[in-house]
Amino acid sequence: MSLKISINNIKVQLSILSLFLVLALSGYSQDGKNLFKANCAACHKIEKKLIGPALLGVEDRWENKENLISWISNSGQYLKDNPGDSYAQDLFKEYNQLQMTAMPLSTAEIESILGYIAAPPEVKTVGPEQEETASAPQDDYTNMWLFSFAIIFIVLISVILSVKASLKRILLELKGEDGLVAIGEINDMDLSTYQQTILWANRNTKWMIVVSIFAFIGILYILWSSIWTIGVYKGYAPEQPIKFSHKIHAGDDGIDCVYCHSGAEKGKTSGIPSVNVCMNCHKGIESGKLYGTEEISKIYDAAGWDSDNQKYIPRNQDPIEWIKIHNLPDHVYFNHSQHVVVGKVDCKECHGDVATFDYPMHQENDLTMGWCIECHRTKDVKMNGNPYYDKLHAQLVEKYKSEGLETFTVNQMGGIECAKCHY
Ligand code: HEC
Ligand code: HEC
Ligand code: HEC
Ligand code: HEC
Numbered sequence: 001m002s003l004k005i006s007i008n009n010i011k012v013q014l015s016i017l018s019l020f021l022v023l024a025l026s027g028y029s030q031d032g033k034n035l036f037k038a039n040c041a042a043c044h045k046i047e048k049k050l051i052g053p054a055l056l057g058v059e060d061r062w063e064n065k066e067n068l069i070s071w072i073s074n075s076g077q078y079l080k081d082n083p084g085d086s087y088a089q090d091l092f093k094e095y096n097q098l099q100m101t102a103m104p105l106s107t108a109e110i111e112s113i114l115g116y117i118a119a120p121p122e123v124k125t126v127g128p129e130q131e132e133t134a135s136a137p138q139d140d141y142t143n144m145w146l147f148s149f150a151i152i153f154i155v156l157i158s159v160i161l162s163v164k165a166s167l168k169r170i171l172l173e174l175k176g177e178d179g180l181v182a183i184g185e186i187n188d189m190d191l192s193t194y195q196q197t198i199l200w201a202n203r204n205t206k207w208m209i210v211v212s213i214f215a216f217i218g219i220l221y222i223l224w225s226s227i228w229t230i231g232v233y234k235g236y237a238p239e240q241p242i243k244f245s246h247k248i249h250a251g252d253d254g255i256d257c258v259y260c261h262s263g264a265e266k267g268k269t270s271g272i273p274s275v276n277v278c279m280n281c282h283k284g285i286e287s288g289k290l291y292g293t294e295e296i297s298k299i300y301d302a303a304g305w306d307s308d309n310q311k312y313i314p315r316n317q318d319p320i321e322w323i324k325i326h327n328l329p330d331h332v333y334f335n336h337s338q339h340v341v342v343g344k345v346d347c348k349e350c351h352g353d354v355a356t357f358d359y360p361m362h363q364e365n366d367l368t369m370g371w372c373i374e375c376h377r378t379k380d381v382k383m384n385g386n387p388y389y390d391k392l393h394a395q396l397v398e399k400y401k402s403e404g405l406e407t408f409t410v411n412q413m414g415g416i417e418c419a420k421c422h423y
């Protein structure tokens with residue numbers, strides 16, 4: 001009898017471990033900072049205007065917090081319901097009627113975002129000359145993972161210790177040195193809450209099994225969904241030091257993408273053209289239709305070009321500090337030429353129709369793992385008449401002979417194995 005209690009004890013301790021993990025992790029995802037980064041950072045910064053207004057001090061600008069919260073959860077609906085709120089209506093007009101995405105967030109979650117906006121831990125005062133070099137929103141999720149792992153580690157250790165204690169007791173009982181009381185003699189009133197819980201759990205093993213299963217599914221779900229949504233910056237469009245327009249250059253003038261991004265066909269990164277590439281044309285083109293000489297003269301400053309005398313002034317260069325828009329985390333391996341040259345994937349499929357993008361340039365797709373995998377699962381690799389694939393194609397036809405396949409996705413050639421993309 002008491003042997004059974006001890007074994008059940010172990011089960012119970014494991015279930016408590018699962019519950020604890022679910023609570024710890026879901027508590028963490030409520031954190032205002034992470035919610036802000038996941039849902040708002042694509043369009044908002046706290047101290048600077050991005051696509052939407054800077055959010056510092058926003059609570060003071062709104063009449064009351066309820067309005068603000070219902071605005072954030074669905075601004076389109078708010079505008080419809082409150083035609084009389086001239087502040088909100090004007091703001092919407094001021095931002096070219098660009099509508100915020102409706103957010104499936106609870107009031108508590110919005111409150112925690114507002115809490116973070118009101119007191120963001122890392123806002124530093126940035127000098128005006130420093131501002132331009134601020135890079136894309138780089139996230140560091142290392143802390144979150146470390147934090148989770150630390151908790152898991154601590155709990156595991158304590159569970160292992162108590163399992164060990166239980167096993168020891170089983171051993172003692174088997175040896176007949178039983179110091180325990182028989183179960184019927186236990187008076188519930190003498191026990192601590194913890195012991196009572198354990199006792200209850202022992203008497204309701206089936207329930208505890210159900211609870212444990214749900215708890216484990218919960219953990220898996222939370223880990224899984226965080227992999228797919230972490231650090232998404234679709235739509236990121238920072239201001240650049242020169243108002244360079246892809247529409248003018250790649251669209252109207254029809255300049256080939258690789259004329260400027262020559263790395264795309266050669267290696268891992270596409271790269272941003274150096275000022276010399278701009279000078280190939282802009283030595284001659286001194287003013288534009290939109291900004292006159294204002295923007296093009298910045299190219300001259302960067303190149304150290306004296307346009308009045310048509311010569312370079314040595315040691316007067318001042319490189320243009322373009323702000324990087326696309327940023328994969330360091331642990332992901334992505335190679336342009338593999339896609340552009342070997343796979344014959346068009347720039348458009350990943351970056352959108354860049355030739356129609358005005359200043360400022362933006363990120364068209366979210367660059368999440370789900371996005372990469374979706375294409376790898378569904379896209380047929382252009383193997384026909386592509387010398388890179390002659391041998392592989394023959395091998396794959398052989399491998400999938402029973403299914404009679406002639407075309408293959410990246411997946412079928414092993415392109416969704418973790419190690420292909422992660423070091
Ligand atoms: C797709 C871009 C986008 C996203 C995502 C977005 N916003 Fe906005 N936000 C805007 C724009 C644009 C405005 C300006 C008003 C308008 O055009 O609707 C705005 C306005 C606001 C305002 C009013 C600012 C003021 O000065 O009064 C608040 C508050 C706000 N957003 C909070 C949030 C929060 C919180 C999130 C995340 C949960 C979020 N927004 C996500 C684009 C966005
Ligand atoms: C005349 C030169 C030129 C041509 C042609 C050109 N680009 Fe660019 N591209 C730039 C410059 C300069 C930047 C950096 C400034 C910016 O982001 O607006 C840039 C930025 C980009 C970025 C964002 C880089 C980042 O920071 O993440 C992408 C993506 C891109 N270009 C794709 C294309 C594609 C696709 C084409 C062809 C349709 C193209 N470009 C044609 C000069 C050029
Ligand atoms: C299969 C999808 C895909 C295709 C096709 C693709 N890109 Fe990219 N591109 C990306 C990703 C992902 C990044 C971000 C890379 C990073 O942060 O390491 C990127 C980044 C860039 C950048 C920023 C600088 C850099 O190299 O990190 C430029 C510029 C760029 N791409 C231009 C192009 C051009 C031009 C083409 C077509 C010749 C092209 N890309 C085709 C996915 C693609
Ligand atoms: C192959 C030739 C060529 C190259 C290379 C080139 N441009 Fe241009 N650029 C043009 C033409 C053509 C115009 C259009 C002038 C007009 O508006 O009439 C232009 C216009 C501009 C304008 C003015 C827009 C306006 O309407 O005021 C800016 C700014 C500019 N380019 C920046 C750059 C930068 C930065 C680079 C290097 C990354 C670059 N260009 C490379 C051909 C080029």
Ligand code: HEC
Binds near residue numbers: 345382415
């Ligand atoms: C629009 C479709 C598309 C997208 C989006 C895409 N890929 Fe690919 N990818 C391909 C194709 C097609 C190939 C096959 C090219 C080849 O044989 O190397 C490929 C091949 C690869 C390979 C080599 C696989 C192997 O088996 O050798 C890696 C690694 C890779 N992609 C990484 C990425 C990453 C990382 C992303 C997301 C940031 C991404 N890809 C997004 C289409 C895509």
Ligand code: HEC
Binds near residue numbers: 369376416419
């Ligand atoms: C086709 C490329 C590709 C393959 C295959 C792939 N990943 Fe990823 N993975 C990515 C990209 C891209 C990101 C970055 C997503 C982001 O920043 O939003 C990522 C992010 C992650 C993260 C989140 C890390 C973080 O905090 O940013 C984990 C964990 C992960 N991958 C695990 C895996 C596992 C496990 C597999 C194998 C089943 C796998 N990946 C296969 C491209 C890939």
